Amino acid sequence: MNNEKTIPDAETRARNVARWREVCLMFDNLNLMLEQATAQAEYDLQNSPLYVRRRERVQKQLLAQKQSKLSSEVS
Numbered sequence: 001m002n003n004e005k006t007i008p009d010a011e012t013r014a015r016n017v018a019r020w021r022e023v024c025l026m027f028d029n030l031n032l033m034l035e036q037a038t039a040q041a042e043y044d045l046q047n048s049p050l051y052v053r054r055r056e057r058v059q060k061q062l063l064a065q066k067q068s069k070l071s072s073e074v075s
Contacts, residue, residue, distance in 0.1 A: 008016070045051055
């Protein structure tokens with residue numbers, strides 16, 4: 001049984017390098033697709049009526065809280 005590692009010939013190495021480059025490009029393409037999907041989902045979320053109402057409610061609450069702090073400081 002021969003467990004020694006051998007260095008592949010130049011042609012095999014070139015094929016392997018080309019294959020790995022292709023795999024890297026495929027992963028890059030997949031990452032781009034995922035980034036686009038994430039961006040679209042975030043855009044849809046930001047513009048959903050539910051999110052807009054929640055954002056407006058929180059802004060009103062923060063404004064009321066600031067005004068109550070200001071009025072208590074003045075007193």
